[in-house]
Amino acid sequence: MGMAERVEAVLKAGTAPNLHAVVVMRGGEVVVEHYGAGVDQRITEEPRHVVFDRDTPHDVRSVTKSVVALLYGVALRDGLVPPPDARLVEQFPEYPDLVADPARAHLTVAHALTMTLGIDWNEDLPYTSPANSEIAMELAPDRYRFVLERPVVEEAGKRWRYCGGASALLGGLIARGAGEPLAEYAAKALFEPLGITRTEWVKGTDGVAMAAAGLRLRPLDLAALGRLVLGGGLGIVPEQWVREMTRPRVVIDGDFRYGYQWYVSTGDRPWTEAIGNGGQRLLVLPGEELVVAVTAGDYNAEQVSATAVLDAVLDH
Template sequence: MGIAARIDGLLSVGGAPGLHGLVVLRSGRVELERYGAGEDFRLNRSLGHVVFDADTLHDVRSVTKSVVALLYGIALAEGAVPAPRERLLPCFPEYPDLAADPARAEIMVEHALTMTLGLAWDETAPYTSTENSEIAMETAPDRHRYVLERPVVTEPGLRWVYCGGAAALLGRLIAKGVGRPLAEYARERLFGPAGISAFEWTTGDDGVEMAAAGLRLTPRGLAALGTLVLDGGGGIVPREWVAEMTRPRVRMGDDTSYGYQWYIGGGPRRWIAAHGNGGQRIYLEPERELVVAVTAGEYNAAQHSAEAALRAVTGEVTTG
């Protein structure tokens, strides 16, 4: 049974009710494209019932983090941002008290890229509550200071802790280094060259783009970014950076590892992925030249629709 038959079978029995969009590419060609309908949100603001099509922008939530990693690689090649092995706190001279703290002295940029900062952080509470560290960060007077002044709980590099604050720090380094806002830089150096003309980047109350979760893209836009990664940067992101970004660095359990803001899987088939709350996905299988882009609306809930769609695409299960 082919991919289209498996997906259509899944949809016909209501097996992915929260699916909003799906684009599948094989060897650079569109294998299938499907769109749904349902309530959608821009972060925590309801947009009501939306009928999706190829041109509908969608929150991609934490897929934004993986896009920030692509931008970091571009900026690094331009000499605009510090290398991964450079210490992080000297990059924020506006916080001399934190830079002078010996407990934070060994934190490097790489620890932000791999979410191993060693600082207290907890995103297990809903993303509607300030009990969630990312939401607390976005409501703080200074989001970057909020991240960097969290209590030190372990030596940096030892333990992976999911941390939107890490992406916020990376976004700040990029914007400061290139001398313009993230959205402007992304349009000029990544989205435009990749053929992505439609996007939005939600900002916080301070007017700064939310590097942890603020992007809105179409499924086709997500697929274009996936193709770029599969092609080793596509001449837009340095090939060497893509290789470093997608190299397993922190073991997360089972066959899954974390690179630089991207997930990497082993097992029978190597895969690379970007994940976002609600079921937003970029999923790549290099050996099969497969790119899958998913948007869905199961925010702050189990993301069954996206996972069911991915299983059907990859052939892990059949429907019927």
């Protein structure tokens, strides 16, 4: 049974009930493309029923973080942002009390890129709760100060702790360095050179693009970003940065590692992946020239639809 037939079998079996779309590329060519219908929830809005097609943008939620990492590489090449070894808090001189705090002096941009800041941060709670640190950040009057002033609970660089605040800081550094909003810089520096013209970037109540979860893309364009990673940046993102970004740097669990805002597997079948709430997935398997983009509606729940389709594609 071929890949397309395996995906079709999953759809007929009903084991991916909230699948919205899947696009598979091999060797740069689309080999599977499917769109469905179902209840979707644009971040910050109420759920609604949507019939999807190839021109329908979809929330990619925390896949946004991985796109921000791509942008950081472009901005770094252009001299707009500090290098990973730069001191982090010093990049925000408007908070002199935090800059002067010796407990934060060792923090670097790399600690934000790898989510190893060592600060008190908890996203294990539902994203409907203001006790969730990312939601609290969005409700705060100043998102950057909110992140940087979190209590330091352990030495940075030692342990991975999922942190949308780290991504917000990176997005802020890019926007400041570029001298324009994150979405506008992203359009010129990344999306348009890749041929992506239909994007949205949801803003927080402060009018700032949500660097942790606000991006909306067509599934085909999500796959194109995977093709860029597979192709070493395609001359848009520096190849050296793509290598650094996808290098396993901190252990999450077993073979499951984290690079610069990207997940990495070091197992028998190495892959790089961006993952978002609800079943938003962008999987890149370099050894097989394979890219898989999935969008789904399993928000705040187990990603059963995405897992079923990915298993079919990978023939697990």
